[in-house]
Amino acid sequence: MNQGDRVKLEDSWKTALRDEFEQPYMRELGDFLRREKASGKVIYPPGPLIFNALNSTPLERVRIVILGQDPYHGPGQAHGLCFSVQPGVALPPSLQNIFKELKRDLNLEIPRHGYLQHWADQGVLMLNTSLTVEQGMAGSHAKMGWQRLTDRIIELVSERRSNVVFMLWGAHAQSKAKLIDPTKHLLLKSVHPSPLSAHRGFIGNGHFSRANQFLKQQGLAPIDWTLPSVV
Secondary structure, three states, X not given: OOHXXXXXXXXXXXXXXXXXXXXXXXHHHHHHHHHHHHOOOOEEOOHHHOOHHHHHOOHHHOOEEEEEOOOOOOOOOOOOOOOOOOOOOOOOHHHHHHHHHHHHHHOOOOOOOOXXXXXXXXXXXXXXXXXXXXXXXXXXXXXXXXXXXXXXXXXXXXXXXXXXXEEEEHHHXXXXXHHOOOXXXXXXXXXXOOOOOHHHOOOOOOHHHHHHHHHHHOOOOOOOOOOOOOO
């Protein structure tokens, strides 16, 4: 059976990534995650949410890509969308700064929650470059193979889509620019929204309004960056 057939994945991504799932590194990654769980380690996000970014935003609907690095590694936070947390979870500092820039840039009220599923549902691919992490251990799965897969995902968006906005925040995200065709897409770069760097250029970057302006210039619908209330 094809390795990819065992993964619950939205059809367009499953087709596009079928060959990738057959590579030895993906089998090794799956074996690693099973061993870690069997040894009692807690892995985030929960298994059904590992591919939530892809399942929420089919390849043919991607209009914006936001790149994160690692899932959150605290209880109840990560659910497979970069920078987003589950409803009812306190806002992490980077997300607070994202909301501050939304307020400054588009004069949107700062949301009471950090559940960004509404963005993903509109075509914002919210992709971490590593899709799992061990509880309390930032970067613990960064060298286990995920980045080879997520690099391929970035390449596929660049190859198969046109007029996508890539928001590259911080050095790690900007290192992926080499995977993107700048003649087909808009690359927006700034420092990371973390408290260590946000006030050195993230606050004031205008990325949200610039992204919507670009989409409208291409005859595409802008993103509604507001967040509806969640129960």
